[in-house]
Amino acid sequence: GWDVLTTMVLTQSTRGDHKRWNSWVVGREALSEVDRLDFVEMVEDEKVQYWVNRWETDNTSWHKDEVNPELLKHSSHLLLKNPATVLLPLCGKTLDLEWLYNQGHNVIGIEATELAIVQFFKERNIPHKTSQLQGQGKCFTKYQSLDERLTVFLGNIFTFSPEILGKVDAVWDRGSLVAIHKEDRPRYSLFIKSILSDNFRILLDAIEYDEALFDGPPRVITRETVDTLYGSFCNYEILEEVDRSKEAYKKNPNLKWFKSVVYIFTPK
Template identity: 45%
Template sequence: MLHDVRYHSVLMKENRMVTWQERWRQRRTSWHLPDLHFDLENHASKLLPKPERRILVPLCGKSVDVEWLYREGHTVVGIEGIEQPIVEFFSERNLPYTTDHLTWAKVFKTEDDRLRMYCCDIFKMDMESLGKFDAVWDRASLVAIYEEDREKYAKVIKALLAPDFRYLISTTQYTPLEVYSGPPRNIPTALVEKLFSKLHFFVLFCISVNWEGCHGLSWMLPVCHSVFYCYIIKGDEDRSSKRDVNLQVRQCKG
């Protein structure tokens, strides 16, 4: 059994796009939420202190968060490696769209061009074409990235940030098991600080969850205890406390 799990992990790394494509095809998408994400709903004012922001949502899937941000009047750019969830996003919401084929991506966009989804490899994007973003909502991206790609991922994100940016990240922390190490992957606070060093880093909220006979939130974590964190990273000169944490403990019973 352990050998099979390790073999599956290696296989996923070697066939990344194929693996995620199969998960969407088979509807094994436990990370997808039917409602607006709790962290975005509660901390949108910190992510978006001004109206009409330009927002990046990496590895967006068909998240309802994208539509919410768009309906709030912002310009939204989603990055997704698999075409199926992008097509489903527009069709399920009856949003008319057109497509363009670039050398590095297929683009799906609304008629007003305020919402774009790029189907591409996040590490092969044309950074200059994408431009800079006022905000990033990272709900299921950093936690899905392979450990060896985290530094590269952070470099990509930082290169896309406007000077006065806001970056909201939702992560989880747990002790990885031999039979399970994600996704979602364990993201310690120290790692977030390391990846985004020299930026203004704040812990907004964390909730400690003890699971008794049930799986972990939307990702179905087969672990006994996990802590879910929400961070805001800023590009301005606000130097208030890095540890203004609202910690809650929740007992979940199956």
């Protein structure tokens, strides 16, 4: 609600890169409904711009020039048929897109940063076409391989119409749920749940560390968070826990421990 939005902006406005949000913190009676919608859109744009800036300044330490080892190891849990329709939300230019595509699957990515998508198709040398489409009042660009088995949509996942995707058999959530703000997690999970086929699978690479020492991104996804977001909807189990403390310590010496927790979600 509006109280949540105001609180969020008050919190965020203490950070240097969100100073201009202060001008929006006014009494609820002072804003018309149109103003409130403009406010929400502005907040969304700020969040997207953060990631655009990261890509434009080549500050993308999460990107790896290899296929994710957790995907390779656990793909049999995720992919029950071939071809499957697989979604990678907030995909960046991950090589996982190409790997899944080369396995014969129909692959869909959603990414808010155009530079990441352009670099992906150029660096992977995948001939493609582009087209425009509408999603909840927003214009999206669709980048698609010529055989139409690999598609990456440019736009904000929160203004994306689920109807555009249809149903997907599998979701590979690496670097997506851990990237978004905590207050956005419920609507993110609602979006994911709305596009799943009956016999779906979700593979989630979650992160755990001491939040008192670092607040992300990537953000902590606790077992309680997983249960809150998905527990009433599906079954889930932990496939693997990977200690990444040494790798994390090199990037942030404050982190004394850091681990990846891989979940598989299945229908109830």
